[in-house]
Amino acid sequence: MQLHQFASSTELNTDFAKRLIAIVHQAIEARDHAYLVVSGGRTPQALFEHLSSTDLDWSKVTITLADDRWLSSSEKDSNERLVKSVLLQNKAAAARFISLVTADEKAEAGELAVCQRFAEIPTFDAVILGMGEDGHTASLFPCSAELAKGLSTEQAALAVNPTTAPYQRMSLSQSRLLNSRHVFLHLVGGNKLNVLNQAMAAADPQQMPIRAFLQHPCVDVQVMFATE
Numbered sequence: 001m002q003l004h005q006f007a008s009s010t011e012l013n014t015d016f017a018k019r020l021i022a023i024v025h026q027a028i029e030a031r032d033h034a035y036l037v038v039s040g041g042r043t044p045q046a047l048f049e050h051l052s053s054t055d056l057d058w059s060k061v062t063i064t065l066a067d068d069r070w071l072s073s074s075e076k077d078s079n080e081r082l083v084k085s086v087l088l089q090n091k092a093a094a095a096r097f098i099s100l101v102t103a104d105e106k107a108e109a110g111e112l113a114v115c116q117r118f119a120e121i122p123t124f125d126a127v128i129l130g131m132g133e134d135g136h137t138a139s140l141f142p143c144s145a146e147l148a149k150g151l152s153t154e155q156a157a158l159a160v161n162p163t164t165a166p167y168q169r170m171s172l173s174q175s176r177l178l179n180s181r182h183v184f185l186h187l188v189g190g191n192k193l194n195v196l197n198q199a200m201a202a203a204d205p206q207q208m209p210i211r212a213f214l215q216h217p218c219v220d221v222q223v224m225f226a227t228e
């Protein structure tokens with residue numbers, strides 16, 4: 001794990017956007033397409049705004065989510081709604097988007113269809129993870145019965161029923177998230193730094209799923225942190 005610290009979110013977002021743009025350029029040059037995985041929640045909103053006005057060949061970029069709430073994309077807590085309304089705007093409106101949600105009432109019923117959407121998707125170029133104050137990442141929650149599956153399955157996505165957070169979820173699995181050339185963890189605020197320190201101080205991923213990423217022997221997670 002490498003920690004990159006910034007005094008403000010503005011500085012963080014400027015640096016982070018440069019790194020992501022370089023990764024996307026490299027991917028387009030090498031493979032004619034780039035695959036970017038983003039998280040939902042509050043943390044990435046300003047970064048999304050910044051990226052949306054960036055000059056890139058967005059028609060050669062596919063964007064998907066690390067996880068989503070099992071909601072229609074018109075609902076305010078939908079991660080897809082956030083991505084579509086903030087990131088896939090301006091220049092980035094040309095990017096292709098892979099949704100983690102189907103029309104099924106229950107996430108379990110949509111799991112196979114969502115997995116199939118990833119069948120032809122190669123190694124991601126960059127995954128941007130978030131982290132909750134309970135140490136969850138994507139929708140791999142310490143409280144959920146599906147955590148062991150999320151940390152071990154080779155399938156791309158799984159339905160999750162958190163008991164300490166609202167909504168059913170669809171999450172990419174640990175193995176699919178780590179099938180990426182670059183893995184970032186985006187954190188803002190002193191509370192998140194405390195949680196990061198707790199995550200690094202012990203090893204059990206059942207208590208804090210983010211440990212499975214931060215302490216993975218073959219993955220060097222780049223932690224992008226700003227105090228405010």
Ligand SMILES: O=C1O[C@H](COP(=O)(O)O)[C@@H](O)[C@H](O)[C@H]1O
Nearest residue numbers: 039040041042043130131132138
């Ligand atoms: O529920 C979720 O929470 C995490 C963290 O969100 P934040 O608001 O603390 O940034 C997020 O990474 C995940 O995508 C989201 O579904």
